[in-house]
Each structure stands twice: as structure tokens, then as C-alpha cells.
Amino acid sequence: MRQKSTNYITFECLSRSANEAFARGAVACFAAQLDPTLEELGDIKTAVSEAVTNAIVHAYPDTLGRIVVKAQILEGGVLEITVRDWGRGIQDVEKAREPLFTTGGEERSGMGFTIMESFMDKLTVRSQPGKGTKVTMRRRVQPRGRGR
Amino acid sequence: MEMRYRAENRLLTISLAGELDHHAAKGLMDSIDRCMEQNLPARTLLDLGGVTFMDSSGIAVVMRAKRRMDALSGSLAVVNIPKQASRVLETAGLDRYVDMLV
Ligand SMILES: Nc1ncnc2c1ncn2[C@@H]1O[C@H](COP(=O)(O)OP(=O)(O)O)[C@@H](O)[C@H]1O
Ligand SMILES: [Mg+2]
Numbered sequence: 001m002r003q004k005s006t007n008y009i010t011f012e013c014l015s016r017s018a019n020e021a022f023a024r025g026a027v028a029c030f031a032a033q034l035d036p037t038l039e040e041l042g043d044i045k046t047a048v049s050e051a052v053t054n055a056i057v058h059a060y061p062d063t064l065g066r067i068v069v070k071a072q073i074l075e076g077g078v079l080e081i082t083v084r085d086w087g088r089g090i091q092d093v094e095k096a097r098e099p100l101f102t103t104g105g106e107e108r109s110g111m112g113f114t115i116m117e118s119f120m121d122k123l124t125v126r127s128q129p130g131k132g133t134k135v136t137m138r139r140r141v142q143p144r145g146r147g148r
Numbered sequence: 149m150e151m152r153y154r155a156e157n158r159l160l161t162i163s164l165a166g167e168l169d170h171h172a173a174k175g176l177m178d179s180i181d182r183c184m185e186q187n188l189p190a191r192t193l194l195d196l197g198g199v200t201f202m203d204s205s206g207i208a209v210v211m212r213a214k215r216r217m218d219a220l221s222g223s224l225a226v227v228n229i230p231k232q233a234s235r236v237l238e239t240a241g242l243d244r245y246v247d248m249l250v
Contacts, residue, residue, distance in 0.1 A: 017169075017170055017171035017174075018171055020169045020170060020171050021167060021169065021171065024201075039231070039232075042201075042231070042232040042235070043235070045201065046201075046202075046203050046232070046235075046236060049169055049201075049203040050203055050204060053169065053170045053203065053204075053205065056170070057170060099240075106208070106212065107173070107174070107177070107208055108204075108205075108208055109204045109205075109207035109208045109211065109240065111204040111207055111239070111240045112203075112204050114239065114240070115203070115204055115236060115239050115240075118239050119235075119239075
């Protein structure tokens with residue numbers, strides 16, 4: 001389903017772990033115009049952090065590569081975020097999305113996709129081994145004011 | 149990410165402050181390991197009171213601390229958990245493996 005975008009930002013960064021904080025912070029600043037609650041903003045930051053960390057850790061395990069993040073506001077107050085990399089890709093996306101599945105060893109928990117899925121309304125993962133991965137997440141931010 | 153600790157009578161309290169993401173977790177795991185090795189606690193309290201943000205990297209940190217305490221035949225509890233961090237820990241179902249005290 002295509003929906004009209006009313007505003008967006010996009011940025012590219014190198015896959016350095018120092019950029020994790022920048023990426024979630026930038027998206028949170030952009031999302032602020034939807035007037036989210038602190039809890040909604042926390043959910044959005046967490047999901048972005050998971051997706052960008054995956055690109056840094058898994059897509060480019062021993063190189064530095066490009067990551068492009070786009071955040072857009074769709075009609076109806078829906079925030080859509082895409083995180084794209086051109087790294088190693090995922091063999092079996094369904095398996096990768098299972099809770100506790102990780103190829104990252106003791107340093108990872110395997111809960112990244114599970115958190116993205118439960119903190120956002122919708123999660124789509126498209127990936128091709130050797131070509132890269134595109135993660136798309138949507139979250140409707142409840143309009144504030146009357147009754148809230 | 150800042151880490152402070154206090155050890156008395158084999159009770160080790162580790163207090164964290166700042167943002168706990170993958171960038172911070174790498175160094176933090178080593179610091180916690182070293183702190184436990186030096187103090188050989190019977191019980192460790194991991195105080196998240198100052199944590200302003202945490203993602204799933206924090207889950208790995210807690211699980212690692214838990215395994216280290218198991219290896220020392222000691223116990224671990226996570227205390228003072230802020231709301232955002234507790235949502236992450238709950239989603240992971242970590243309360244089934246680790247004591248969480250509010
Ligand atoms: N951008 C990506 N590029 C390549 N592999 C990925 C990417 N994102 C996720 N993966 C794979 O999916 C697995 C599960 O990811 P996730 O749920 O975030 O857990 P974790 O990051 O803790 O391993 C990863 O271990 C990795 O194998
Ligand atoms: Mg992950």
C-alpha cells in the first residue's frame with residue numbers, strides 16, 4: 001500500500017558504532033513534529049537503534065559501509081522509517097526474525113527484530129545475500145489533544 | 149555510558165548511567181567482567197537508575213553478568229529499572245532468568 005508522504009528526512013552515514021546514537025536521535029527529532037508521548041518516542045528510538053545497529057554489526061562485519069536512513073510522515077500521522085545497507089544480506093529472513101536467533105554470539109541477544117516488531121505497528125524486511133538489506137517500519141503516532 | 153561500583157561484604161553494586169547501546173556495550177561488558185573478577189561478589193546488584201536509553205545490547209550485557217555470577221556461584225539482580233529499559237527487558241522475557249527489582 002503506497003501512501004502519500006507529507007514530509008521526510010534522509011541521511012547517509014558510515015557503519016561506525018558511534019553513529020547509532022546519532023541515527024536514533026535524528027529520527028526522534030524529526031518525529032517530534034507528530035507530538036509523540038515520551039513512551040512513543042522511546043519506542044521509535046529503540047526500533048531505529050536496533051535496525052541501525054544490525055546494519056553496523058551484521059551487514060558490514062569487517063568493513064565500513066554505507067547506511068541510508070529515511071524517515072517520513074505519511075498521511076494520518078504514520079511515521080515510516082527505512083534503514084538500508086548494501087552489506088552481506090540475510091540468507092533466511094524468516095529465521096532471522098525469530099526471537100533469540102543470532103549469528104552474533106555472546107555479544108548479541110537475538111532480540112533486535114522481536115523488539116522492532118513489538119515496538120512498531122509493522123515491520124518489513126527485504127534482503128538478498130551479498131546485496132544488502134532494507135528494513136521498513138511503521139508506527140502511527142496517536143494525535144493528542146481531546147480525550148488524551 | 150558511565151559505570152561506578154561499590155563493594156562491601158561481598159555485595160557488589162554496579163551503577164550505570166547514560167545510553168546503553170551496542171557502542172557502549174562493548175567496553176561495558178569488559179569493565180563488568182573485570183570488576184567481578186576483582187571483587188568476587190556473592191551477590192551483584194546492577195543499578196540501571198541512570199540509564200537514559202537502552203536497546204537489545206543491554207539484554208546481552210545483563211545476560212553476560214548473570215552468567216558470570218552463576219560461574220561464581222553467586223546471584224544477580226537488576227534494580228532501579230527506568231521505564232524505557234524495562235520495556236526492552238520485558239519484551240525479551242528476561243524476568244524469567246534474572247531477578248528484576250523495581
Ligand atoms: N542488516 C543486516 N544484514 C545482515 N544480517 C542481518 C541484518 N540484520 C539482521 N541480520 C541477521 O539477523 C539476525 C537477528 O538479528 P537481531 O534480531 O537484531 O538479533 P542480533 O542483532 O542480536 O543478532 C542477526 O544475528 C543477523 O544474522
Ligand atoms: Mg540486532
